[in-house]
Amino acid sequence: MAVMDRYLVPGDVASALGTAGYRVVGTVGRDGTGFAARPVDGSDRGVELHVVATAIDDVMRSRIARLRALRHDHLVRLLDAVELSPGRVGLVVEPADGVTLDELRAARAPLCDGEAVTVTVPVAGALAALHDAGLAHGMLDASSVVVRPDGRPLLTDLRAAVLGRGTPDSDVTRLLATVLGQMAGADAHLASDPDGPTLRDAFEELLHTPEIHPSQVVDACFRVAEPEAVRLPDAGTRAAADLVRAAHRGPDPGRPRRRDRRRRSGIRATLIGSAALVLVAAAGVAAIRIAAPADDAAARADGRPAEVAATSDVDAVHDRSDPVGAAVELSRRRSDLVAAADGGALTQAEVDGGPAFTADSRVVAELAGAHLEGLSVAVADARPIDAPAPGLDAQVVVTTSMSAHARVSADGTSRVDVPATAERTVVLGLRWTHDGWRVWDVTAPG
Secondary structure, three states, rough: HHHHHHHHOOOHHHHHHHHHOOOEEEEOOOOOOOEEEEOOOOOOOOOEEEEOOOOOOHHHHHHHHHHHOOOOEOOOOOOEEEEEEEEEEEEEEEOOOOHHHHHHHHHHHEEEEEEEHHHHHHHHHHHHHHHHOOOOOOOOOOOOOEEEOOHHHHHHEOHHHOOOOOOHHHHHHHHHHHHHHHHHHOOOOOOOOOOOOOOHHHHHHHOOOOEEEEOOOHHHHHHHHOOOOOOOOOHHHHHHHOOOOOOOOOOOOOOOOOOOOOOOOOOOOOOOOOOOEEEEEEEEEEEEEEEOOOOOOOOOOOOOOOOOOOOOOOHHHHHHOOOOHHHHHHHHHHHHHHHOOOOHHHOOOOOOOOOOHHHHHHHHHHHHHEEEOOOOOOEEEEOOOOOOOOOOOEEEEEEEEOOOEEEEEEOOOOOEOOOOOOOEEEEEEEEEEEEEEEEEEEOOOO
16 A cells, blocks of 8 residues: 555554455545545455444444345445444445535536436435334435436435434435525526426425425425436536535545556657656646656656756647647646636636636635645546547547645635545547637546
């Protein structure tokens, strides 16, 4: 395990996972007590371990046994529970891939009634299964409901259920309040003048009903609205939301960086010595520095690499024949502007009003005057696409992972350290303007 991983991951967590054949690749959750892990054999059977500060007794063993036996398509599965150290228990659960409701709300418009039905009904079913087993979730909020990539919701975070916190009634109340928080405000329907009651009306009425059962919520949903597929944000908007989320959350060691990365053709860069592509970035793209081998003639006598000048990527912004070089320089500008919270100057790197400009403007606004210090991204791959999408003059594919950095408050009194995140592959879309190349959007590959 890397030095940074050992520093960030508690010893009892690392030991328990190591004994089971896993290594930590990142953190999950907001409080720094959840860890994503993958088998050391390289297979994809990942797990998450959530730490609970408690001792195991007979009552807890009973709850754990009931949770392990529980199967529901929309409830995260508890695989095992292990005593990490005196007073600390680790819950081993299946991975919860997707975006949480609060992340979804940060990256797009509010849920419409049909989308809210699609989220609410399955989660209500998961709660009913818990309650039938004599359990309560106890921690339901916008961070414990995940929308998977296929649009299906999943209720996660079983820590409070193991501890015996919460009640069935409070679970249902929290579900209603959570979904209401992701929907448009009470005055949003004024302009549309709906013919009948809205889902908000139905939910608010239920909130005043004593001892609500999940089935009442399901009935209200189907009585008012038809389910609709949840619209997930595009890759560029998700990347922008990731940046804000990373700036606000606790430590995340991320995936260990690979070495000996290969340079792809078309990339102009600065040689700095070490055999890796390093990129300063916001939302997944940035300026590349390529390192030379340690035995290069430019290396210093003491073994440290010496910087060697190379062709500047600044000129590529004005060179229509070099969109990849332009992507490198524009990404450096974009990263610097977002990290410095300089939204007013984003047009130096992006097309005013384009999707990338809109997403990065949101990032800057949500940073609330704070700035990101030391942000960088490791690049595994960068290459042009031969036939760009309609409306674009060029596209460049990049695979990156965000480095350790710090979020520093506007007054400089608060500093939150944020370690690296996992790799992400995106496509940087470019347009040729009277000022040269500019970023239009950031999308998913393929």
